[in-house]
Amino acid sequence: MSAELVAECGRAGKxxxxxxxxxxxxxxTPAPDPEVVVSTAELDRIVEHNEGDLTAILEAGVPIxxxxxxxxxxxxxxxxxxxxxEGGAATIGGVIATGDSxxxxxxxxxxxxxxxxxxxxLSDGTVAKSGSKVIKNVAxxxxxxxxxxxxxTLGLILQVVVRLHPQPKxxxxxxxxxxxxxxxxxxxxxxxxxxxxxxCVDVRWGGGEGAALGRVGGETAMEQAEAAARxxxxxxxxxxxxxxxxxxxxxxxxxQRSSDRAVMRVSGRQAELARTMRAAESLxxxxxxxASLGISWVTLDPExxxxxxxxxxxxxxxxxxxxxxxRASLDVWDAEPSPLAQxxxxxxxxxxVFAPGTFPV
Amino acid sequence: xxxxxxQKLREACGEDNVVTHADxxxxxxxxxxxxxxxxxxxxxxPGSAREVQAVLRACHEAEVPWVARGSGTGLSGGAxxxxxxxxxxxxxxxxxxxxxxxxxxMVVEPGVTNLDVSKAAGPTHFYPPDPSSQIVCSIGGNxxxxxxxxxxxxxxxxxxxxxxxxxxxPDGELIELGGKExxxxxxxxxxxxxxxxxxxxIATKITVRIVPVPEAVRTLVAxxxxxxxxxxxxxDIVAAGIVPGAIEMMDSLAIExxxxxxxxxxxxxxxxxxxxxxxxxxxxxxxRFQEVEKLCEDNGATSIRVAQDEAERQLxxxxxxxxxxAMGRVSTHYYVQDGVIPRTxxxxxxxxxxxxxxxxxxxxANVFHAGDGNLHPLVCYDGHTEGQxxxxxELSGKILTACVDxxxxxxxxxxxxxxxxxxxxxxxxxxxxxxxxRLRCAFDPAGMANPGKVMPTPRLCGxxxxxxxxxPLEAAGIAERF
Ligand SMILES: Cc1cc2nc3c(=O)[nH]c(=O)nc-3n(C[C@H](O)[C@H](O)[C@H](O)COP(=O)(O)OP(=O)(O)OC[C@H]3O[C@@H](n4cnc5c(N)ncnc54)[C@H](O)[C@@H]3O)c2cc1C
Numbered sequence: 001m002s003a004e005l006v007a008e009c010g011r012a013g014k015x016x017x018x019x020x021x022x023x024x025x026x027x028x029t030p031a032p033d034p035e036v037v038v039s040t041a042e043l044d045r046i047v048e049h050n051e052g053d054l055t056a057i058l059e060a061g062v063p064i065x066x067x068x069x070x071x072x073x074x075x076x077x078x079x080x081x082x083x084x085x086e087g088g089a090a091t092i093g094g095v096i097a098t099g100d101s102x103x104x105x106x107x108x109x110x111x112x113x114x115x116x117x118x119x120x121x122l123s124d125g126t127v128a129k130s131g132s133k134v135i136k137n138v139a140x141x142x143x144x145x146x147x148x149x150x151x152x153t154l155g156l157i158l159q160v161v162v163r164l165h166p167q168p169k170x171x172x173x174x175x176x177x178x179x180x181x182x183x184x185x186x187x188x189x190x191x192x193x194x195x196x197x198x199x200c201v202d203v204r205w206g207g208g209e210g211a212a213l214g215r216v217g218g219e220t221a222m223e224q225a226e227a228a229a230r231x232x233x234x235x236x237x238x239x240x241x242x243x244x245x246x247x248x249x250x251x252x253x254x255x256q257r258s259s260d261r262a263v264m265r266v267s268g269r270q271a272e273l274a275r276t277m278r279a280a281e282s283l284x285x286x287x288x289x290x291a292s293l294g295i296s297w298v299t300l301d302p303e304x305x306x307x308x309x310x311x312x313x314x315x316x317x318x319x320x321x322x323x324x325x326x327r328a329s330l331d332v333w334d335a336e337p338s339p340l341a342q343x344x345x346x347x348x349x350x351x352x353v354f355a356p357g358t359f360p361v
Numbered sequence: 362x363x364x365x366x367x368q369k370l371r372e373a374c375g376e377d378n379v380v381t382h383a384d385x386x387x388x389x390x391x392x393x394x395x396x397x398x399x400x401x402x403x404x405x406x407p408g409s410a411r412e413v414q415a416v417l418r419a420c421h422e423a424e425v426p427w428v429a430r431g432s433g434t435g436l437s438g439g440a441x442x443x444x445x446x447x448x449x450x451x452x453x454x455x456x457x458x459x460x461x462x463x464x465x466x467m468v469v470e471p472g473v474t475n476l477d478v479s480k481a482a483g484p485t486h487f488y489p490p491d492p493s494s495q496i497v498c499s500i501g502g503n504x505x506x507x508x509x510x511x512x513x514x515x516x517x518x519x520x521x522x523x524x525x526x527x528x529x530x531p532d533g534e535l536i537e538l539g540g541k542e543x544x545x546x547x548x549x550x551x552x553x554x555x556x557x558x559x560x561x562x563i564a565t566k567i568t569v570r571i572v573p574v575p576e577a578v579r580t581l582v583a584x585x586x587x588x589x590x591x592x593x594x595x596x597d598i599v600a601a602g603i604v605p606g607a608i609e610m611m612d613s614l615a616i617e618x619x620x621x622x623x624x625x626x627x628x629x630x631x632x633x634x635x636x637x638x639x640x641x642x643x644x645x646x647x648x649r650f651q652e653v654e655k656l657c658e659d660n661g662a663t664s665i666r667v668a669q670d671e672a673e674r675q676l677x678x679x680x681x682x683x684x685x686x687a688m689g690r691v692s693t694h695y696y697v698q699d700g701v702i703p704r705t706x707x708x709x710x711x712x713x714x715x716x717x718x719x720x721x722x723x724x725x726a727n728v729f730h731a732g733d734g735n736l737h738p739l740v741c742y743d744g745h746t747e748g749q750x751x752x753x754x755e756l757s758g759k760i761l762t763a764c765v766d767x768x769x770x771x772x773x774x775x776x777x778x779x780x781x782x783x784x785x786x787x788x789x790x791x792x793x794x795x796x797x798x799r800l801r802c803a804f805d806p807a808g809m810a811n812p813g814k815v816m817p818t819p820r821l822c823g824x825x826x827x828x829x830x831x832x833p834l835e836a837a838g839i840a841e842r843f
Contacts, residue, residue: 050703052596052599052600052703052704052705053703053704053705053734054599055703075602099544099549109517110543110544112552113520113521120796122796126796127792128795129789129793130796130797132701132769132788133703134701134702134733134734134770134773135734136509136513136701136730136733136735136770136773137770137772137773138506138556138770138773138776138777139771139772139777139785139788140777140785140788140789140793140797140815141553141556141557141797141800141801142520142552142555142556143797143800145549145553145555146549146553146800148549148552149548150549154548165604166599166602166603166604167602169602189463192465193462193486193573195575195576195642196576196642197642216642218642218645218648218649219645219648219649220642220644220645220648223644224642224645265544267542267545269464269541270465271463271464292465293543294464294541294542294543295543315542316542316545316546318544333547335545335546337547338536338547340530340536340803340804341547341548341550343802343804344548344550344799344800347799347800347802347803348799359547361547
């Protein structure tokens, strides 16, 4: 159905936007309303859950929360925990298309790392698949990586194969607090480099104080968390070990979104964490970050977007959430389109109908 | 024309770095898969990205196809030269440019070996993808093949560790994709390049992520009467939510060969050997290791050897890593494939391999990455008897069919290259190839980069279709397209 609608738009040259649950529909460069919205709401089947193989096949419109329930019943998880938006509605297709991720990325990677195969519909009517349903495969080009994070500008994602992981039996979190950004950054870095195995290593900063957090898992989670707390204490942080840690991480996730301020995703580096926290602080903003990966989400007043970019140059600062008029007044992507990316776009979307004007191509 | 090109290559890289003498060209006739041989017109060894640019520009102008080459250990004929084409060896570009521990990154040239990358990260950090060929194979070749290794079930593959690439496109343009930072805005062209088997351009600089060395490592090898017992252990380990650093299986024939070559102390009458390595936090590792031992016992292990120190651990691994090379003791020739299956289908696929082995009267040894279902069936044959090589190949093809029928793949880490392109239609359909070709055409519209590989049939790139225009008949309301 939706593949046919795409083909029809391609033939008629009608601009279209793909919509999952619409939780990130505003992201990207604001563009005129599309002529057609292709909804993935009906693509809502969990096609396979292969417990023994730790894989699953999901149609693009499956809400992640629903899939997780099923995986969880088998002691498994899709290690992808971005904020799921209003009502926890975010779909697997939407999260993959935006390349969104949460704290678990520390250990398990981003959507690109968890997608094993993908079926897409292109604007000239082609329906094609790449990858496979096994966790290891190098036959053919890895087109799923190209489509992950492409914001629905290359084609419609119909179905994906994802890799699953066992859910740790228990998780415990070590948290270290301080009002000194250097100490927080040092603690997080020391933990990132420690030989302990971590599920997540995050940082938060806001209102003059911050914290480094390390989550560990498994049968011996408590022992490991105590070891992690010692690392954080060594950096001069005020530490605590938290057994019931759900809320701590819900806060990290939720801080990646804002309904009234601007949220910017900074592609930075681990060693720049303290500088990033200071910049956020000086502009009246707050931050959460994946410490070892160097990615931060800074929330601030929309008027300070340009200031943050100046402070953190040359690191790209993409505007995710912000009022539409603000996003229309600046380059949300902070990036120059490349001729190669343009050629890719032309080849995959020859009709030029997929979300024109919303992405840096 | 030909002479002109060679002259240009010499100007670009220096006289000494252009090989045209027949004897010397022979070294480059094949990669690790010696079955196929093609003599190139010339081999050029650029020493810098600039020189690679000059070489590709010259080839582009002369419309001469080329093949990049790292260490030539590939097992799918990926670096097999193109008839009358140029081989571009990046071996001279072998410097570690930067070890940036604070940011957990390294920047290297493509000719650095996999092992040297990991060594430069040590002793506190390491680079996880560890192909068995790691002493020799190049990081550039790893990027092109998306190489895996024993530790990839837990840690992931090359593609999960490359964060930045400098590369030269087939028309000579130098571009950068990604960097030390993640999630740069724009398409993940880097993700599409990794595993592209030298068909999109030449990587001239590679930025990788490195991770801290785990606190503890515990290794054991357990022996069983039959692979089905070992297979059940693997399933039980996964069902228990344990993610081993590595989990590798060998069958009786592979054990016999490896033991003969290494004297690692594997009982030569064992039906199966299972190497299990756990790593991570000390407490967790210790706890779960006991569980693994118990699962081995429960499934009828005839004996279990636990490495007491690093030397013993190395000995356990020595037999596993030598398995390929050791096949020479059992058979004059062998043919290796690396099909993948969903792990739960292991018993039936192994049975099918046994059946085929009997039917063809050719022993098949099995060595595999059991965690991710990546088989390495080694088909033994007598290459001196006419027709045997062809029959071995036929048998291998049937094994790959069994893998695909079970829902798997024709290759887990060696790549499609030249050897397996004919099997691609077993996994993909025309529309899928069409989508692959779009990517290829965006990078290499003239088709000069490693042509004749990956795709089952040669394809050309048409012009990019322009934006849709309404046909005059439609405009006039005479015809419509729906
Ligand atoms: C004994 C043995 C064991 C092996 N074990 C494993 C294993 O465990 N896991 C595994 O994954 N593989 C394994 N391999 C296969 C092989 O080692 C890998 O595929 C390796 O990545 C190839 O690297 P190379 O430098 O030898 O590349 P080559 O063989 O020289 O080239 C391979 C491909 O890469 C392209 N290429 C090379 N350099 C570049 C560059 N700079 N830019 C663009 N393209 C380039 C070539 O054109 C070719 O298509 C094994 C091989 C042998 C012989």
